[in-house]
Amino acid sequence: MTTELQRRKLEKVFASYDADGDGVVDGLDITAMAQIWCDTYGVEPYSPGWRRIHGAAARMWRGMRGSDGPDGEKRVTVAEWVAWADKPEFPEFVTNAAVPFSLAVFDVADADRDGRINHAEMFAAQSKSGMRSEETQRIFDRLDTDRDGYLTSEEYGRAAHEFYLSADPDAPGNVIAGEL
Template sequence: MATQLQLRKYEKAFERFDVDRDGVLQRNDITAMAEIWRQTFDVSPQTEEANRINGLAEQLWSDITAATDADADGTVSKTEWNAAMEQPEFVDKVALPFALAVFDLADKDNSGQLSVEEMIAAQTRSGISEEETRRMFDALDADHDGSVQRDEYAAAIREFYLSDDPNAVGNLMVGDLD
């Protein structure tokens, strides 16, 4: 059973995915998110990169509904979402691959790491303030080299979903939990 901290994290993640803020996840939320990423990273609509983003969004929706839509109604309620979040296989097969795809989009120079500017560009468009993003970046940059490595980011995403440690760095992945 999820702790209060975990439930709050799941709620914040749900809010990020629920683009139209109607209280359920639907395909249009995920396609809207893909459009936000495309615009954020200045990807032209008729390009291979845009097709990749759209494909990732379709795969994400398919994976989310396969893992969460218990009543098969084509929407994902908060209750269904919360139940899936407690499953490590959901994190490993759905949440983490999508988060890493976004990481790769934000990594404009294909260096395998994000600068604070790249992270700010990615996070502020999804509703996380620049201040929150800088705190997140500083915590993720464990070796203080001025960049967040892909593996550091992946570990934090996994920790976000699965840890109930109130001091875990991964708790910062969706901004402040208050």
């Protein structure tokens, strides 16, 4: 059963998927979201980073559960998204599609390609969503579980997994998409 915390996290990430803000996620929203990440980090169209982000987004979209809209195209409502979290296949989707998408974005955020990101690299993306530097710093500090001033891809992947699946109110990953 989805907890209140999980519902709030799922609704928050759904809003980020719903690029046009119409309350329904469709394939165009996912493509737009992928492009927003590419634009945020200055990823050139058709470059390896662009292909990785768009490919991961396409895999994520194919893996999402939804229903047919009036035009026969798959659509996902927030109610369907939250309800799906209770299904046994949702953790598999998280592991095989949602977390890999997050890690594809992590890879392009890692500007110096050292396998880790610092606060400035994380803030570049979070500021696009209106997050202030102070909030980003609090989130970064919570995700930086070894307190070395960097997030590794392992820390980030674990946090993304916690975001989607953990019911633990103290899990660091709860804040990966911003404070709830």
